[in-house]
Structures are given as C-alpha cells and as structure tokens.
Amino acid sequence: MPYSRNIDKTFVLVITLLCIALYFLPTGFPTQDDDYIRSKAKVTAVDNQAVHQRGVVQTGVQSVTLQVSGGEFNGHQIQATNTLLGKLEMDKVFQPGDIALVVIKGQNGQIIAANLIDHYRLDNEMLLFGLFILVLYYFARWTGVKAVLSFIFTILILWKVLWPLFLKGWDPILLSLLVICVIVGCVTFLVTGLGRTGVVSFLGTMCGAIAACLLAILFGQLFKVHGAVIPFAETLLHVGFSHIDLTKVFLAGIFLASSGAMMDVAVDISVAVTELVDKNPSITRQEAIASGMNVGRAVVGTMTTTLLLAYSGSFTALMMVFMAQGTPIINILNLTYIAAEILHTLIGSFGVVLVAPFTAWLAGWLLVGAKGSYVVDPPPK
16 A cells, blocks of 8 residues: 555654654753763772761762763863762762763863762663664564654653643643643554554543543542652752642653553554454444454453553562561551552553543444444555
8 A cells, every 4th residue: 555655654754853853842941051071981990998888878988080981081080079878779889990970070171070970871771772673673674663763752752841841830630631642643643554543542542541530630639649759759849849739740640651551452452453344344333342342351451460560660669668567458558658559550550441442432433334334444446
C-alpha cells in the first residue's frame, strides 16, 4: 500500500520535526551561569585522612586530585573536595581511576575554583541508550524506528512542556490529561499507523485515562494523602514554588504513570481485532466485540500484576524495614507512604482494566460495519 506508506513516512517526518522544535523550545527557567565550564576529569589521587567511618556511613571531607579531560583546561591538575554527609543515598566516594564531573570557574586561562559534582555517567548512559536503539531496530525494523521516535518525543514533552508548566502553576490534572492525549496520539498513530486501528487505540486509552483520573481524584480525597509524599516535593515549597498544589501533582502522576500500560492494552486489543476483521471480513460487530473482550481479559490478567511489580520496587526497602522491626500489618497499611503506593497501584490497575471493554467496544463499532461489512482500510483497487 504505497499510499499508506507515504502517509506513514510523512507522519514520522512531522513528529521528527516536532521533536527538534521541542528540543530548542525554552522552558522559561534560567540555566546555570554560562561562565562555568562543565567537564569530565580523571581522579588521580584521593586523601581520606579527614573521612570518618561512623557505622555503615562515612562523614567528613575527602580531598580529590583530578586531571581535566577535554575542553579549555584539558590536562590541568586541580584539587577539589568531596563532602560526605553520612547519607548513603546522596554521598559519593571516589577512588583513583574514577571519572568525575567537575564544574570549573576559569579566568585568564587559569582555574580559580572547581566543584566536584558526581561520577561522570554520560558515556555509559549514551552507550546503554545506543544498545537499546540497536536491539529495538534489529527486532522491529521500521516499527522500531518509530518506537524510538515516540520514546524521544515523550521525554521532550515531559521535559519541555509538562514539568515547566507545573512549575508555572498550571493545573496539574488538566495539564496531565492534555499531555497524555498528545503522547498517546503520537505513540499509537506512529506504531499502528494513521487508520482506524490507531483511532481505536487512542480513544480506548483516553477513556481509561479519564476514568483513572476521576478515580484518583475521588479516592485521593478519601485516602487523605498529601502530595508531599512525592520525593523532593517539599523542597519545591522551600525554593519559591509554594503556589504549586502538590496533592494535584501526586494525583496527576497516578494516571500519568499508568497511561503507558493502558496504551499497551488498547493497542493489543485494537490490533488483534483488526487482524481478525482482516482475515474474516464477514464477522459481525457483536463477534468482533466479544473477541476483543477475550483478548482484553488475557492482557489485563497479566498487566495488573505488571503494574504491581513495577510500583513495588520503589518501596521495597521500606517494607524490609517494617518486616525486620515486626511492624503490625494494620500499622503498615495505614501509613501515609504505603497508602499512597496502594492508591497508585490500584487506581493504575483500575484504569488498565477499564481500557479493555472501552477498546473492545470501540473496535467493534469502528472496525466492523453494522451488518458485518468490511470497514478496516482495504487495499486500494
């Protein structure tokens, strides 16, 4: 179908251009002083004389000698300090041979100050992302290219649109629904093509997302969970963003996080029904809906557990602490942090379950005619 392929390639080109535009779109928030130079540097020596071991943590100041790699000060030797606060999740300890990220203040070709940030991980991050792209392309070819494009588009939408507008005080729930609409539209139409299958996937996902949104608002009030349970949320209030409604940000995150799983279910059902109608054009609308329901039951049966496993990783250590201390289960289930995770998991699972009947019904109505006529885009004559 050359016509469909041309439309598909045109849509890919449009999304690519949109990604480029999003990349250069200013967020409206200032970046750090450009007078500083960020560079990687190799750790050549460390001095741990001022570092003190206190149980399992270390405190004090580690003196680090580095050799700058690349940039204006390539080859320069610098001294920097690494302050250890006694917090394992925040502290970093350097060893000779490590590669670090440093921020350098220079003047007249001389280094006047250097701040040691953390281990330099950009190379490994790009390597991992490159391997991901290669494997995806090897397995899915052209569809893999579109999947990578949708992945990049989603990152840019979150980074350039969602988070900046959150900071500017836009309503988190309405904004998240709008962003989900844009992301789901991009991903489903890239993967399934600009046809009825994509429309069914898109509408089915949005129905589930709206249902999850309403449930999140209702049960968020009943659970009395404040948005401060989000990591670093309280920090926003202390750095000048007290106008942000953290509770709405938390509730928006519930259906935003589960929208990907909803999209998976919707695409599975819509593609399955499309294949069924394509192979059996005489199928009735009721039969197509019933088949979509059967596919949905199988997909939902595993997807809800997938969500549980995905979310459980964030509070594994906390549950281990409770178990080690013998905390009663009734205490655990009523704690704010645990209640927030339960709300997150169950509302997301609710959305996934509701997507299945919505999508199956839409597939029956949009892919099959009233008397079983063939309406899935047929090959051109």
